[in-house]
Amino acid sequence: MSKTRILIALLLLLSGNHAKAQFNTVSRPGNRYKVTVENPTRTTNKAEVTPESITSENEKSVPDKVALSSTDTKKKEQVARYLSVCYPLSSVKINSPYGYRKDPFTGKRKFHNGIDLHARSAKVFAMMQGRVLKVGEDKVSGKYVTLQHGSFTVSYCHLSQIFVSQGQAVLPGDVVGITGNTGRSTGEHLHITCKFNGNSIDPMLFLKLIEDTQQSCVAALTVL
Ligand SMILES: [Zn+2]
Structure with missing residues (x-):
């Protein structure tokens, strides 16, 4: 049994949890980087604007409020990802x-x-x-x-x-x-x-995954 296969399975397991966590927050699985428009009439885009039609690519053309909401979404995602894993004891030795x-x-x-x-x-x-x-x-x-x-x-x-x-x-x-x-x-x-x-x-594979996940979330949160 290869370590890579186990790691991939672990990561898939984690992404599954993440997707579930998303339901409780703000975005939907597969729709992670789309932003929510709180007031679509404020946008300058003449075409019909729906929350789905605005993606992170044209983020710069939408009002500040929307950009803030996008950062908020990303923060919530990282927090949810951080909380999707937990060490088995409060102190691991x-x-x-x-x-x-x-x-x-x-x-x-x-x-x-x-x-x-x-x-x-x-x-x-x-x-x-x-x-x-x-x-x-x-x-x-x-x-x-x-x-x-x-x-x-x-x-x-x-x-x-x-x-x-x-x-x-x-x-x-x-x-x-x-x-x-x-x-x-x-x-x-x-x-x-x-x-x-x-x-x-x-079981070190689990502990390592927890460490990597939480460290990457902290790193992502510090730059948001
Ligand atoms: Zn033992």
Whole structure:
């Protein structure tokens, strides 16, 4: 499975969320850069003017009010994009990465199918919009929550408390539970497992996507 394919899928997933966020703000998907004309009669264009007929290309020929509204729209878009992702914890510190490592219980070389984040009774956030696929408890994962985000699933393990139930819709930033030390765990931490079409992938891809998305939004907002 190629990393590029997973990244493309992640980006598509994110753009899907973005499109949904747009419905709640001002523009429509596929109509992102068109501006809203609050008073069409103020324009000098003799042809019939509808909001759809004015695009960012002829922005300079329309009144100031319209240009302002365009900047406003772009700002709202960036804010919506920023909020379409959320780190799983308010403070992210990686204790153990994805890949082969010495098993903390047996001391033998074993594949670690997720990442371990440092946590102390911390709120666990949904990283993207999605739904709760499963809520459960077993000897290995302890109390866990699995979220579905398109073709991806994300499991949060060793929780002490769970605040969501199966089938529930989640938005980025929703608190799904509280970290703990349940199951096969040597100390409190948050273990995150991510899967793409059922195959485990490095959750760092998600964390990187969140970082890149939020950084690019901040950069775009500073020049608007
Ligand atoms: Zn782990």
